[in-house]
Amino acid sequence: MKQIINSIKSEDFLSVLPTASRQMLLKQNLGEIELIELTKFLASEPSRGMATKGGSNWSPDLLNEVIKEIRLLLCTNDTKYDEFRKKVKEQASPTAKIVVILISNAISANIGFAAGILVPLIAIIFAVASKVTVEAWCSKIDKEFNSAQNNAT
Amino acid sequence: MKVAITLPISINKKVVGTCFVAGANEKYTALITALHLIDTGNDIFIGLPPHGGDISKPQLYPLTNIPAIDAKLGITEPLLDLAIVLVDRNKFFAPSPNYVKNINEIKVGEEVVIVGYPFAPMGSFLETADISRVSAIGNRLGPIAQNRFELIISHQTHFGSSGSPVVRRIDGSVCGIIRGCLAPPSALSLGNIPLGTDSSVTYATFTEHIPDLLNEAYSMGDLL
Numbered sequence: 001m002k003q004i005i006n007s008i009k010s011e012d013f014l015s016v017l018p019t020a021s022r023q024m025l026l027k028q029n030l031g032e033i034e035l036i037e038l039t040k041f042l043a044s045e046p047s048r049g050m051a052t053k054g055g056s057n058w059s060p061d062l063l064n065e066v067i068k069e070i071r072l073l074l075c076t077n078d079t080k081y082d083e084f085r086k087k088v089k090e091q092a093s094p095t096a097k098i099v100v101i102l103i104s105n106a107i108s109a110n111i112g113f114a115a116g117i118l119v120p121l122i123a124i125i126f127a128v129a130s131k132v133t134v135e136a137w138c139s140k141i142d143k144e145f146n147s148a149q150n151n152a153t
Numbered sequence: 154m155k156v157a158i159t160l161p162i163s164i165n166k167k168v169v170g171t172c173f174v175a176g177a178n179e180k181y182t183a184l185i186t187a188l189h190l191i192d193t194g195n196d197i198f199i200g201l202p203p204h205g206g207d208i209s210k211p212q213l214y215p216l217t218n219i220p221a222i223d224a225k226l227g228i229t230e231p232l233l234d235l236a237i238v239l240v241d242r243n244k245f246f247a248p249s250p251n252y253v254k255n256i257n258e259i260k261v262g263e264e265v266v267i268v269g270y271p272f273a274p275m276g277s278f279l280e281t282a283d284i285s286r287v288s289a290i291g292n293r294l295g296p297i298a299q300n301r302f303e304l305i306i307s308h309q310t311h312f313g314s315s316g317s318p319v320v321r322r323i324d325g326s327v328c329g330i331i332r333g334c335l336a337p338p339s340a341l342s343l344g345n346i347p348l349g350t351d352s353s354v355t356y357a358t359f360t361e362h363i364p365d366l367l368n369e370a371y372s373m374g375d376l377l
Contacts (some may be wrong), residue, residue, distance in 0.1 A: 011327025018230040019365040024295070041295065042231045101376045115377045116226030116236075122208070 001085050002134040004094055005126060012096035013127035019122050026126070038064065039124040062113065066121050069107045071145060073097060074129070075138035082105060100126060157318040157327050158247040159280060160184070161200035161273045162238070163221065164192045167275070168286070170258065171269035171316040171325070172199065172238065174247045181239040181374055182246050183225070183367050186316035187332055188229050188236040197238050199245070200278065206247070208268050208282045216278045216308065227370030232301065233358045234332050237370035252323060252360045253328040256290060256302045257275065259359075263287045267308050267355075269317025283308060286335040291356070292296060301347040302328040302359035310355050319357045329357030 012121040014025050021042060040063060059065075073081040088094055094102075102125050104115035107122070129137040158174040162184070172186035184199060191197075198221040204210040222245050253259060255264040267280045304319060309332060317328030335354035364366040 018228055018232075018362075018369055020301070020362050021232045024232060031287060052369055101373070105377065112193055112195065113227045114191075116373065117194045117229050119228060119373070119377075120231055 001088060003028065004023055004099065005074065005130055005134045008094075008096045008099065008126075008130055009129045011132040014095050014120070016100045016118065016123040019070060021120055022094075027128075033092065036128060039121060039128070042120060042124065063121060065111050065113070066107060066118060067125065068102070069110060069146075070122070070125055070137070071141050073103065073106070074134055075142060088138050095128070096123075156209065156325060157268060157320055159208065159218075159268045159270070159318060160202070160206040160207040160271045161278060161313075162190065162224075162316065163196075163198045163200065164187075164190065164194070165196050165263045168200065168273045168313075169315075170313050171331075172247050172346040173316075173318045175237065175245060175363065176249045177242055178371045180242055181244045181371060183227060183370055184224065184238050184240070185248075185318075185330060185363065185366075186236055186238065187330060188231060188234045189332070191229065191236045191313050194229075194236075197226065198222065199224050199238070199240060201245070202278050202280070204280070206280065208280050212279060213245065214277075214279045217276070219278055225374075228366060228373050230362070232295070233362060234361045235250050235330060235358060235362075235366065239370060239374050249316070250320070251324070252363050253326045254361050254364070256280060256359055256361065259287060259290060259304065259321070259328055261289060262285055264322040265304070265306060265328065266320045266322050267269040267306070267314070267317050268320060269331065270302045270313050271311030273313035275312065277313070287353075296324070302361065304326060304357045304359060306354055306357055307353050308355040309353050314355075327363075328360055330360070332356045332358055 072078040098129040103120040104122050107118055160172055161168050162172040164280050164325045169191045172184040175185040176183045201256040204212045224240045227234045227237040227239040259349055264286055266282050266284050270280055285306050285308040287304050288307045291303040291305050314331050318327045318333040321328045335352040
């Protein structure tokens with residue numbers, strides 16, 4: 001799984017994004033930190049700075065939920081995603097789009113958010129992971145995860 | 154003149170706001186709404202009131218129930234607060250509007266009509282049209298340079314207005330999608346109903362990216 005993500009270019013993951021987000025990100029020469037900040041920005045953007053007028057609201061915790069699941073999938077051998085890992089390995093030459101969609105569908109089934117909501121966030125997270133290598137991304141996320149767990153206990 | 158067929162949308166069994174028919178391909182009819190309405194994006198239904206979402210027709214009211222058709226999420230664009238949902242074209246089809254694609258075609262002071270279902274989350278299926286004007290053209294700042302044009306409209310939005318099309322009065326083209334209104338910093342809310350936010354400064358996402366988003370939604374439709 002790690003090899004597959006590392007073998008796909010960061011830009012290819014960004015190309016899965018819808019037009020406006022893609023144009024915003026591809027124009028820039030972005031480093032890891034900026035991309036993470038931008039993911040947070042995008043994840044909070046739909047209802048930022050205004051009183052929205054509808055019967056439901058954007059979930060501010062969505063990004064954290066998605067990162068937790070990607071950590072399980074990429075950085076651990078948790079059996080929750082065994083079926084998915086098998087599916088990706090079965091792909092002859094998985095493209096960025098196929099990988100992002102398969103993962104969005106897999107995570108969707110576990111966290112209860114529709115896959116269509118997850119696609120832009122997962123595309124950017126994978127663009128970061130591919131840029132810095134999955135191993136480096138996992139190491140960083142593991143540190144944050146462990147630190148959060150220590151604070152909670 | 155083409156009109157924007159505008160309908161109420163429900164998510165997770167709650168009517169949450171407004172959407173409108175945006176386009177169609179051979180398989181799907183696509184509807185646009187505001188992404189912040191989508192919540193978890195599950196159990197999406199499009200309400201089909203007896204007048205068919207055509208504001209020019211007389212409407213039966215008050216209605217407590219209307220038929221609905223199931224939809225699925227096609228694509229989401231967090232940067233613009235837009236979501237496109239897809240329904241099976243064989244089950245529902247309606248003509249789609251033209252779009253204003255270049256911000257230079259919009260003039261400050263120009264008349265627009267906001268069509269939607271104000272108070273839909275409170276059980277009203279009465280579609281209304283309000284004439285207003287573009288009070289300013291905004292370019293919303295983000296973390297890096299990017300044109301994100303918005304129309305700022307002198308219009309009182311209500312609970313259920315999100316996702317309403319903003320229609321240019323002169324030719325019926327859709328030029329914006331309602332997001333929300335100016336929120337005073339100390340805005341109070343009762344549950345998720347904003348209180349004290351009755352400013353008439355309303356923000357609408359400009360429509361330049363809609364044609365691209367529609368094509369992307371169709372291509373994602375079979376994969377998600």
